[in-house]
Amino acid sequence: MNLFFRPVLVSAAAFLAAFVTATAAGTAAAPTNALFPFCIDWHDAKKRSFEEQAQMLKELGYPGVGHIWLDKFEERIKTLDAAGLRLFQITMVVEVAPDKTPYDAARFKEVCAAIKGRQVQFCLLVNGLKSSDPSVDPYAVKILREMSDQARESGTQLLLYPHQGSWVERIEDSIRVADKVDRPNVGVMFNLCHWLRVDKSRDYKPLLKQALPRLWAVSINGADEVDDKPGWDRYIQPLDKGNFDVAVFLRALRELGYTGPIALQCYGIGGDVREHLARSLTAWRKLTKPSTEAGRQ
Numbered sequence: 001m002n003l004f005f006r007p008v009l010v011s012a013a014a015f016l017a018a019f020v021t022a023t024a025a026g027t028a029a030a031p032t033n034a035l036f037p038f039c040i041d042w043h044d045a046k047k048r049s050f051e052e053q054a055q056m057l058k059e060l061g062y063p064g065v066g067h068i069w070l071d072k073f074e075e076r077i078k079t080l081d082a083a084g085l086r087l088f089q090i091t092m093v094v095e096v097a098p099d100k101t102p103y104d105a106a107r108f109k110e111v112c113a114a115i116k117g118r119q120v121q122f123c124l125l126v127n128g129l130k131s132s133d134p135s136v137d138p139y140a141v142k143i144l145r146e147m148s149d150q151a152r153e154s155g156t157q158l159l160l161y162p163h164q165g166s167w168v169e170r171i172e173d174s175i176r177v178a179d180k181v182d183r184p185n186v187g188v189m190f191n192l193c194h195w196l197r198v199d200k201s202r203d204y205k206p207l208l209k210q211a212l213p214r215l216w217a218v219s220i221n222g223a224d225e226v227d228d229k230p231g232w233d234r235y236i237q238p239l240d241k242g243n244f245d246v247a248v249f250l251r252a253l254r255e256l257g258y259t260g261p262i263a264l265q266c267y268g269i270g271g272d273v274r275e276h277l278a279r280s281l282t283a284w285r286k287l288t289k290p291s292t293e294a295g296r297q
Contacts, residue, residue, distance in 0.1 A: 037280075056273075162174050192249070196244070222241040246287060
């Protein structure tokens with residue numbers, strides 16, 4: 001069974017039974033989530049080409065990568081194919097301000113055709129109006145249903161990506177709007193760094209549970225639990241840094257039965273990207289080690 005494109009309506013009881021069975025055997029649930037990095041282009045001191053990035057990712061042991069924006073997509077996919085790696089996601093912007101073109105429909109159609117059958121997700125940053133304003137929902141739903149129709153034949157998923165300052169800013173916004181769109185290829189993504197910035201409660205478990213029926217991607221990174229200063233230096237770090245307990249967060253995902261991909265957020269991390277990607281992958285392997293010691297506080 002392809003866990004990446006599981007049906008939207010999944011039995012929570014089946015997930016719970018699988019988890020109980022695994023823990024009853026005396027081990028933690030085996031990790032099934034693929035980890036891939038994204039936003040690795042902009043801040044790499046080495047300024048690697050797509051071909052060099054693909055070779056680096058293969059050598060390090062990552063299964064693929066996420067791509068930012070629709071431009072240069074052809075070059076990205078060509079270099080990934082040559083290295084035997086997978087394109088997991090493409091990030092793009094959708095505008096809901098009525099005086100702006102929502103998205104480049106012609107280019108979106110081209111890219112959808114090119115990725116048919118590849119199980120790629122589009123991460124949609126929905127911008128243009130006041131954050132979390134529900135009065136925009138009817139117009140946004142119309143746009144997203146149009147995109148859903150265009151993407152259906154390619155077998156891709158559209159994920160509403162919560163981003164600080166965007167109209168879809170919170171995971172609650174993503175869930176609300178995706179439920180109103182009500183299409184089997186439209187879901188949500190939980191982004192740790194943006195959640196830390198906009199939500200002061202630090203109680204992610206009920207949000208993950210609420211999102212689960214449409215939760216098809218999650219991003220993580222090392223982070224400090226609280227940072228009152230602007231910028232992302234403390235909220236986006238390599239996975240082996242920061243005092244936010246990523247192990248407990250991942251355990252919560254396992255207990256809910258989440259088996260989708262996990263994206264490693266790398267935006268703003270300076271220096272040689274190979275160095276911090278290697279550190280993060282080492283940390284990931286420790287965090288997901290299938291033993292009773294993994295994630296123990």
